[in-house]
Amino acid sequence: MSEKASINISIFKRLIGHVKSYKTLFFVAVFCTLSLAVLGPLRPMLIGEMVNKYIVQGQDGELLLFWSGIVAAMLLGEAALQFANSYFSNLLAQSVINDIRQKLFGHMLSFRMRYFDKTPIGSLVTRVVSDLEAITEVFSAGLMEIAGDLLSLIAVISMMLATNWQLTLMTVVPIPLLILATRIFARAMRSSFQLERVQVNKLNTFVQEHLTGMAVVQLFNRQEREFDEFKEINKGHRQAHINAVWANSIFFPVVELLSSLSIALLLVWGALKAEGKTDAEIKLMYGQIISFTLWVQMLYRPIRQLADKFNILQRGTVRAERVFETLDLMEDVQDTGTIKNCDFDQSISFENVFFAYEDENWVLKDFSLKINRGETVAFVGATGAGKSTVINLLGRFYEYQKGEIFIGSTNLKAIQLANLRKNIAVVLQDVFLFSDTVHNNITLGDPEISREQVIAAAKEVGAHDFIERLPGGYDYQIGERGGVLSVGQRQLLAFIRASVYNPHVLILDEATSSIDSESEEMIQRATAKLTEGRTSIVIAHRLSTIHSADKIVVIDKGEIKEIGSHTELMNLKGYYHNLYQKQFNEENEV
Ligand SMILES: Nc1ncnc2c1ncn2[C@@H]1O[C@H](COP(=O)(O)OP(=O)(O)OP(=O)(O)O)[C@@H](O)[C@H]1O
Numbered sequence: 001m002s003e004k005a006s007i008n009i010s011i012f013k014r015l016i017g018h019v020k021s022y023k024t025l026f027f028v029a030v031f032c033t034l035s036l037a038v039l040g041p042l043r044p045m046l047i048g049e050m051v052n053k054y055i056v057q058g059q060d061g062e063l064l065l066f067w068s069g070i071v072a073a074m075l076l077g078e079a080a081l082q083f084a085n086s087y088f089s090n091l092l093a094q095s096v097i098n099d100i101r102q103k104l105f106g107h108m109l110s111f112r113m114r115y116f117d118k119t120p121i122g123s124l125v126t127r128v129v130s131d132l133e134a135i136t137e138v139f140s141a142g143l144m145e146i147a148g149d150l151l152s153l154i155a156v157i158s159m160m161l162a163t164n165w166q167l168t169l170m171t172v173v174p175i176p177l178l179i180l181a182t183r184i185f186a187r188a189m190r191s192s193f194q195l196e197r198v199q200v201n202k203l204n205t206f207v208q209e210h211l212t213g214m215a216v217v218q219l220f221n222r223q224e225r226e227f228d229e230f231k232e233i234n235k236g237h238r239q240a241h242i243n244a245v246w247a248n249s250i251f252f253p254v255v256e257l258l259s260s261l262s263i264a265l266l267l268v269w270g271a272l273k274a275e276g277k278t279d280a281e282i283k284l285m286y287g288q289i290i291s292f293t294l295w296v297q298m299l300y301r302p303i304r305q306l307a308d309k310f311n312i313l314q315r316g317t318v319r320a321e322r323v324f325e326t327l328d329l330m331e332d333v334q335d336t337g338t339i340k341n342c343d344f345d346q347s348i349s350f351e352n353v354f355f356a357y358e359d360e361n362w363v364l365k366d367f368s369l370k371i372n373r374g375e376t377v378a379f380v381g382a383t384g385a386g387k388s389t390v391i392n393l394l395g396r397f398y399e400y401q402k403g404e405i406f407i408g409s410t411n412l413k414a415i416q417l418a419n420l421r422k423n424i425a426v427v428l429q430d431v432f433l434f435s436d437t438v439h440n441n442i443t444l445g446d447p448e449i450s451r452e453q454v455i456a457a458a459k460e461v462g463a464h465d466f467i468e469r470l471p472g473g474y475d476y477q478i479g480e481r482g483g484v485l486s487v488g489q490r491q492l493l494a495f496i497r498a499s500v501y502n503p504h505v506l507i508l509d510e511a512t513s514s515i516d517s518e519s520e521e522m523i524q525r526a527t528a529k530l531t532e533g534r535t536s537i538v539i540a541h542r543l544s545t546i547h548s549a550d551k552i553v554v555i556d557k558g559e560i561k562e563i564g565s566h567t568e569l570m571n572l573k574g575y576y577h578n579l580y581q582k583q584f585n586e587e588n589e590v
Pocket residue numbers: 117357358363381382383384385386387388389390429512
């Protein structure tokens with residue numbers, strides 16, 4: 001990014017394009033802004049005339065009263081316009097931002113998991129929340145007011161020229177200085193805005209990660225270290241803002257000084273002109289000097305604000321650039337499939353599938369497996385072997401690089417994602433729960449799933465009793481990430497989730513962490529119940545869960561080593577036998 005004070009025009013145009021849906025609002029706001037820009041400068045002209053006519057020359061007093069009434073009415077009109085202006089331009093801004101934010105989040109929802117693997121959540125939060133806030137200002141405080149300021153500048157200068165060109169020249173003498181100051185200021189602000197954004201992002205990411213990982217922080221007694229790091233980041237954040245404030249605090253006094261200089265010049269001019277003139281002639285200058293003193297204020301304020309508003313535009317476009325980058329990212333899984341009603345009550349076959357999360361670090365190598373319809377297949381293998389990866393591919397959360405997967409004879413990639421995911425339910429290894437009720441966590445907000453269905457499913461997997469015991473039962477509010485629920489209980493909720501969706505294919509990825517034997521028994525029973533009559537894949541860490549599986553697949557470093565029933569594999573005395581013996585011994589040691 002360049003240090004130059006400038007605005008990326010194409011980004012700006014794209015931003016403005018979003019106003020299209022709100023044409024009426026836009027024109028109302030433009031009307032208010034422009035009327036205000038002209039009405040304001042008219043007042044000093046009137047006042048100057050009034051002073052000359054009715055005070056200096058002492059004409060008709062009643063007319064003075066009449067014109068004062070007009071000035072007061074103009075003031076009231078301006079106030080009303082100002083109200084309308086600020087209301088409608090904010091309404092416009094919020095409506096536009098609402099649209100962009102919706103589009104942005106909707107777009108992010110389609111990103112494949114790989115994107116979230118490599119992007120810190122905090123920085124996405126920055127994008128959806130604070131970047132868009134800065135963009136809001138472009139519409140509420142930047143754009144319209146720049147137009148208004150420019151117009152009122154033109155209006156003021158024209159009226160000044162029409163009144164007295166010599167006085168006008170006097171007044172504008174300090175303006176080149178002002179423009180210079182403005183340019184320096186704008187440049188300083190731009191770099192501090194960029195710094196500010198980097199710091200806000202750092203802060204968001206840090207806070208988000210550390211609050212999420214609080215248990216780790218406390219477990220390892222890292223509070224002090226992490227707190228120190230936080231202090232550093234917070235300090236950087238403060239510094240970034242202070243930089244901006246510093247530029248501001250220098251700039252505004254400079255502008256004040258320059259406008260006072262203008263007024264001083266006016267008075268000097270008046271004094272020089274007065275020399276050798278009669279009283280009556282001097283008095284005639286009063287009105288003009290009063291008008292010009294008022295105009296000077298109106299001249300400097302827009303110029304000063306222009307710099308300010310320009311900054312808002314700059315900041316907005318810098319942020320918009322980030323937002324558009326995200327909007328343009330095509331990180332989504334290609335949903336090119338057209339088949340909407342594939343029959344999932346068929347076999348699933350993996351044919352020579354190769355997959356790597358990164359480059360060519362194959363996590364699955366030449367993976368071939370046929371799962372018959374209605375069969376329960378268990379995957380076992382060491383941690384990191386690639387078991388969860390297989391289901392990531394089947395759910396198309398990641399794209400596999402080589403080989404094919406078929407449902408019956410239909411290529412997985414030919415099936416629409418929505419159709420695929422409706423038919424395959426996955427109970428993930430770590431169950432994520434939203435801060436919502438038990439009921440909503442099970443239905444995921446689907447109003448078509450009734451409480452009765454939820455209760456029936458809960459009874460089926462044997463979780464009804466424990467849910468009933470929670471305060472409020474199914475309406476119990478779960479804290480973010482599961483809060484007070486145990487790992488086993490969370491997994492049971494995920495089972496109910498899968499069960500109410502009544503999928504054709506069920507995938508259970510067992511949590512690695514050891515759970516108490518009561519929960520284990522519940523989970524085993526639930527597993528047996530859920531896999532009944534469905535094509536199922538069960539990833540098991542406790543081998544006792546899978547004795548009755550139709551097929552056990554042993555995966556090691558992304559390759560299938562053994563396939564067979566429990567008895568067959570035990571007789572083989574290979575990997576599975578070893579694994580089984582090891583676990584059996586461990587359990588007996590405890
Ligand atoms: N999102 C990811 N990005 C990059 N590499 C990953 C990602 N997820 C997993 N891996 C890597 O892929 C390999 C297989 O991981 P996978 O999660 O499939 O193992 P697993 O067999 O399910 O292990 P576990 O029994 O511990 O659940 C591991 O080496 C892991 O480091």
